[in-house]
Amino acid sequence: MNEAWNQAFSRVPELLAAHVQISVSALFLAMIICLPLAIWAARSPRVAAVALTVASLVQTIPGLALLALFYPLLLGLSALLGGGISAFGFLPALLALTLYALLPILRNAVTGLSGVDPAVAEAADGLGMTRGQRLYFVEAPLAAPTIMAGIRTAAVWTIGAATLSTTVGQPSLGDLIFAGLQTQNWTLVLTGCLFSAALAISVDLLLGLIERGIRERRKILAWAGMALIAAGLLIATLPLMIARDNIVVIGAKGFSEQYILARLIGSRLEDAGYTVRYRDGLGSAVVYQALSEGDIDVYVDYSGTLWTNQMERGDSQSKTAMLDTIARWTSSNHGVKMLGALGFENTYAFAVRTEDAREKTLRTLDDLARVSSDFNFGTDVEFLERPEWQMVQDAYPIHFKTARSFSPTFMYPALASGEVDVISAFSSDGRIAANNFVVLEDPKGAVPSYEAIMLLAPKRGNDDKFVAALNPLIGAITVEVMREANYMVDRKDDKKTPRQTASWLNGKLKE
Amino acid sequence: MRVTGPSISLHKVSRDYGTVRAVDSVSLEIAAGSLVALVGLSGSGKSTLLKMINRLVEPTSGTIRIGDAAVDSIDAHILRRRIGYVFQNIGLFPHMTIARNIAIGLELAGEAEGRAARVGELLDLVELPQDMASRMPDQLSGGQQQRVGVARALATRPGLMLMDEPFGALDPVTRDNLTDQYKALHDKLGLTTIIVTHDMAEALYLADRILVMEGGQIRADATPAELLSGKVGEEAEALVAIPRAQAAHLIALGKSS
Numbered sequence: 088m089n090e091a092w093n094q095a096f097s098r099v100p101e102l103l104a105a106h107v108q109i110s111v112s113a114l115f116l117a118m119i120i121c122l123p124l125a126i127w128a129a130r131s132p133r134v135a136a137v138a139l140t141v142a143s144l145v146q147t148i149p150g151l152a153l154l155a156l157f158y159p160l161l162l163g164l165s166a167l168l169g170g171g172i173s174a175f176g177f178l179p180a181l182l183a184l185t186l187y188a189l190l191p192i193l194r195n196a197v198t199g200l201s202g203v204d205p206a207v208a209e210a211a212d213g214l215g216m217t218r219g220q221r222l223y224f225v226e227a228p229l230a231a232p233t234i235m236a237g238i239r240t241a242a243v244w245t246i247g248a249a250t251l252s253t254t255v256g257q258p259s260l261g262d263l264i265f266a267g268l269q270t271q272n273w274t275l276v277l278t279g280c281l282f283s284a285a286l287a288i289s290v291d292l293l294l295g296l297i298e299r300g301i302r303e304r305r306k307i308l309a310w311a312g313m314a315l316i317a318a319g320l321l322i323a324t325l326p327l328m329i330a331r332d333n334i335v336v337i338g339a340k341g342f343s344e345q346y347i348l349a350r351l352i353g354s355r356l357e358d359a360g361y362t363v364r365y366r367d368g369l370g371s372a373v374v375y376q377a378l379s380e381g382d383i384d385v386y387v388d389y390s391g392t393l394w395t396n397q398m399e400r401g402d403s404q405s406k407t408a409m410l411d412t413i414a415r416w417t418s419s420n421h422g423v424k425m426l427g428a429l430g431f432e433n434t435y436a437f438a439v440r441t442e443d444a445r446e447k448t449l450r451t452l453d454d455l456a457r458v459s460s461d462f463n464f465g466t467d468v469e470f471l472e473r474p475e476w477q478m479v480q481d482a483y484p485i486h487f488k489t490a491r492s493f494s495p496t497f498m499y500p501a502l503a504s505g506e507v508d509v510i511s512a513f514s515s516d517g518r519i520a521a522n523n524f525v526v527l528e529d530p531k532g533a534v535p536s537y538e539a540i541m542l543l544a545p546k547r548g549n550d551d552k553f554v555a556a557l558n559p560l561i562g563a564i565t566v567e568v569m570r571e572a573n574y575m576v577d578r579k580d581d582k583k584t585p586r587q588t589a590s591w592l593n594g595k596l597k598e
Numbered sequence: 599m600r601v602t603g604p605s606i607s608l609h610k611v612s613r614d615y616g617t618v619r620a621v622d623s624v625s626l627e628i629a630a631g632s633l634v635a636l637v638g639l640s641g642s643g644k645s646t647l648l649k650m651i652n653r654l655v656e657p658t659s660g661t662i663r664i665g666d667a668a669v670d671s672i673d674a675h676i677l678r679r680r681i682g683y684v685f686q687n688i689g690l691f692p693h694m695t696i697a698r699n700i701a702i703g704l705e706l707a708g709e710a711e712g713r714a715a716r717v718g719e720l721l722d723l724v725e726l727p728q729d730m731a732s733r734m735p736d737q738l739s740g741g742q743q744q745r746v747g748v749a750r751a752l753a754t755r756p757g758l759m760l761m762d763e764p765f766g767a768l769d770p771v772t773r774d775n776l777t778d779q780y781k782a783l784h785d786k787l788g789l790t791t792i793i794v795t796h797d798m799a800e801a802l803y804l805a806d807r808i809l810v811m812e813g814g815q816i817r818a819d820a821t822p823a824e825l826l827s828g829k830v831g832e833e834a835e836a837l838v839a840i841p842r843a844q845a846a847h848l849i850a851l852g853k854s855s
Contacts, residue, residue: 210689212654214703214750215679224702228693304693 094584095278098263100326103282105258107323109177110249110286113184114242117192120185122234125196126222135197142190150248154183154255158373175377176366180252180259187248188241195237199230232302239294246287250279253368256338256377260286265368270343270576270585271496289319335361335553338377338386341368342495343576343585344433344515344569348387348539350589352557359556371396371469375542379421384544385557389433391535393417395474406536417542424548426541427561430597431569433515434537435475436526440502444525451528455509456483464490465498465507475534476511482533496577499524515539515566517574539564563596603757603790604665605630606651611660612814613646620646622814623660628792628807633784635805636794637837643814644794648760651792652681664758679707682751682789685762688743690735696746697731703754720749725779741772748780752787759784761793765800777804799841802826810834 128135145153161174161182172178203226211221250261260283267275293316300309335356339349346367353363366383375397377383393413394400404412410428417423439449447458455462464487470476471490479485487509493501499518502510512519512526514537519526541560547553572592575583583591606628613621621643628634636644649655651662653674662669669677690699698705700720701713721728724745735743744764751759764780765773781804784791795801801808802822810818810833818825818834825838 204689204692206685206687206689207691208689209654209685209687210683210691210747213652213678213683213685213689215675215677215706217675220675220706225691 091272091274091584092278094586095263095274099260099278099282102258102260102262102279103286104324104326106246106249106260106283106286107320108327109180109184109252109257109259110242110245111320113181113245113249114188114238116181116185117188117241117245118238121189121192121196125193125200125234128193128197129200129226135201138193139190139197142193145186146190150183150187150251151254153186154179154251155370157183158255158370158376162376173380173382175373175380175382176256179255180249180257183255184245184248184252188245191237191240191244192234193237195240196230196234199233199237200226202233203229232298235294235298235301239291239298242290242294243287246283246290250283254341254370255373256366256369256382258366262367265341266346266585268494268496269341269368270346270582271579272582272584290316293319333362334364335385336364336366336383338369338374338383339365339367340371340374340386342513343573344513345387346585347572347576347588347592348429350586351560351592352385352387352541354586354589354593355556355560356553359552361553361556375423378542378544379423381544381546384547384553385541387429387539387541389537390428390540391434391475391537393540394535401474401478403532403535406538409536410538410540413540422545422548424543424545426543426554426557429539429541429560429564430562431515431539431564431566432537433513433539433569435470435534436512436514436519437509438502438512438519438524438526439509440505441523441525443508449525449527451530452479452483452485452533453530455527456485459485459487462487462508463506464488465493465501465510466490467495467498467511468492470511478533478535482531515569515573516577517570517572518577520570521574521578539569559596564592565597568592568595602788603631603759606758606790606792607663608647609661609663611647611650611657611662613643613650613655614658619814621650621657624814624816626809626816628790630790631788632807633781633789633791633793633805634807634809635801636792636809636811637796637798637801638811639796642811644811645762647811648762648792648794651758652678652683652760654678654683679703679754680756680758682754682756682759683762684744684747684751684759684764686764686766688740688747690743690746690750692735694735695731696733696735696738699735699746700731700749700753702750707754716753720753723752723783724749741768741776744768744776748776748783752783757788757790759789759791761791763794763796766795766797773800780804798837799844802838802841810837 124138128138157179158174161172161179165172165174207225207229208221211225216224249259250264252259253261253265260279263275263279267273267279293312297309297312300306300312337349337353339345349365349367353365357363369377371392374383374386375388375393378386390409390413394409398413398416414425417425437452437455443449449455449458471492491507498510499522501507502524503522512524514526541557572588575588575591576585608624608626610623610625611621612619612623624647636648638644646655650657651669653669691702694702697714697717700717704713704716717731718728721730726742726745730738730742735746738746765776768776777800793804802825805822808820808822808825809816812833818830820830820834824830825834826842828835
């Protein structure tokens with residue numbers, strides 16, 4: 088237990104620093120936008136109406152969706168301007184969080200500034216103050232406590248929402264939460280939650296101190312609050328200031344197999360003398376783009392994913408022909424080098440309980456189609472929208488009674504408990520064997536091949552030392568070994584961390 | 599008595615709010631050093647007329663001069679710094695001490711020296727104790743607050759004072775006190791003062807010239823004595839009738855007891 092806590096805590100300083108950096112940057116940007124806008128809006132009801140409506144609209148978009156929206160937006164912008172804008176990491180996270188922070192700051196600033204007693208404003212005019220003087224001497228000081236309360240709300244929201252920026256490749260305390268959720272490592276989840284909550288609470292208290300100082304006109308309180316915040320900022324971001332050169336960034340999507348393979352790649356590169364960082368929990372759409380832009384250096388993808396998502400192909404080819412086509416496509420379109428296939432497949436596999444398979448004689452997807460009208464379907468959050476589902480439906484007349492989405496963590500227990508009757512499992516997942524689930528065959532070959540393949544960023548393709556360190560992994564991992572490795576991380580008892588499992592896996596490589 | 603206040607002249611001044619004409623082609627000469635009361639019912643245009651002099655309201659047409667200079671020949675905020683303005687809602691700055699409230703005009707003018715001394719002088723002038731200087735506005739009574747309002751308006755030594763129902767929200771005793779004291783201040787400093795009021799009794803007591811407004815026009819222009827003698831016409835007579843009747847009633851009561 089102590090071991091797990093130590094491992095979780097050891098990642099905190101760096102992630103906390105990145106978390107503070109992105110939150111503070113977003114908050115400052117929001118303040119820079121909102122305060123002048125609020126001054127304008129306080130004098131023009133029309134501007135106030137438009138600005139507040141837009142800010143409220145933004146607030147109705149879920150944080151995760153807002154982050155996801157900035158990815159294609161920035162990609163489009165980058166294409167329009169001939170490249171140079173990174174759609175990955177800091178920038179999309181900054182923009183999304185800034186938009187999120189606008190409403191509370193803007194609303195409070197407009198309320199504060201336009202809520203100044205008309206008699207006081209008339210006195211200011213009567214005394215011969217210019218607009219600027221009225222703002223400086225009268226309106227700003229009177230609105231300050233209200234404005235400060237808005238900044239305080241925005242700060243707490245931003246710190247909370249920043250945990251979601253993990254999904255677009257910006258490191259944050261969310262890395263711990265997402266990784267922990269995927270591998271059912273509650274120590275990681277708890278650590279991530281604990282530190283982001285502690286950060287939010289302490290910032291809230293300190294900003295509250297400043298707010299009280301302003302409201303009660305006790306300057307010493309306000310200054311003390313500001314000094315404490317400045318000191319906290321400095322200490323929290325200290326890990327960022329230690330410069331590191333030539334860091335290798337290894338990408339991983341958000342499930343156990345990816346975490347393990349990333350650590351396996353990382354440990355081999357560390358042995359070869361590289362300094363390594365991980366970007367975990369990236370979305371499928373984000374990760375390939377990030378690699379081609381050089382934001383990450385290496386990751387493992389699956390042939391079918393690239394085939395259907397990036398290359399937008401709907402046809403099928405043999406495994407080897409498909410790999411050749413993909414290698415040529417990535418190299419000529421993005422300069423991305425496909426180092427090779429790792430030797431196992433992780434495809435969509437329809438799995439049922441053993442009893443059902445026996446009693447209803449289920450062996451293939453044709454058999455499933457026969458009973459599908461009585462079956463409840465459990466699937467991951469994206470499968471129903473993916474082309475593979477369309478391909479399966481085109482090949483087999485399957486019509487399920489109901490369909491429900493789960494995170495992979497909860498999908499397997501749902502099948503085991505009878506909540507659903509069939510799931511779209513992943514063929515390399517250790518929980519299939521561990522639960523004695525039966526995988527149905529696909530005699531018509533409707534689901535494309537999902538060979539695990541290692542992809543290198545353009546600048547790493549010609550790095551001989553880099554390639555030499557990773558080449559031994561090509562064709563070296565069997566599906567049996569990968570299943571076992573996945574299960575070591577996914578199982579409930581005697582769980583191993585992805586790093587421990589990676590070192591186990593390194594000893595099981597096929598020569 | 600030394601006169602330092604300017605004369606005022608209005609030439610065919612009008613102000614429209616949409617289709618409503620609040621002030622209708624008013625022409626008027628006010629002598630330097632006079633204390634003029636603008637009297638009328640609500641909506642008669644008296645406040646609008648007053649606020650056009652320091653350009654809190656801009657006229658739709660016509661010209662206004664203070665001394666020889668048209669009010670729109672300089673920036674509005676420069677003009678206002680030379681004119682004292684006191685109004686019913688007072689408008690003290692709640693986040694500033696009394697001293698800073700009084701001295702704010704000096705601060706705007708960039709006068710750094712002798713501010714504290716001037717604040718002391720002004721507190722004496724409006725008969726407030728010196729230890730008020732460090733208090734905050736919400737610690738003062740309404741009457742005390744309006745004394746500060748008058749002191750603040752006088753800080754930059756303006757020659758012209760514009761007062762919009764300045765004592766209207768105060769209790770009768772405080773109000774009577776302040777009215778008395780302001781009249782004395784006006785004479786002592788040689789100011790030109792225009793005071794808007796709906797209270798004819800106050801106007802009769804305070805002013806040396808009374809202008810009665812109705813429907814945006816000046817319907818009567820007379821001294822208090824002329825008004826009381828009933829020579830100025832019906833509108834004025836209606837307004838004077840009330841205090842006169844009240845006074846007669848009070849006298850009768852006094853005799854019968």
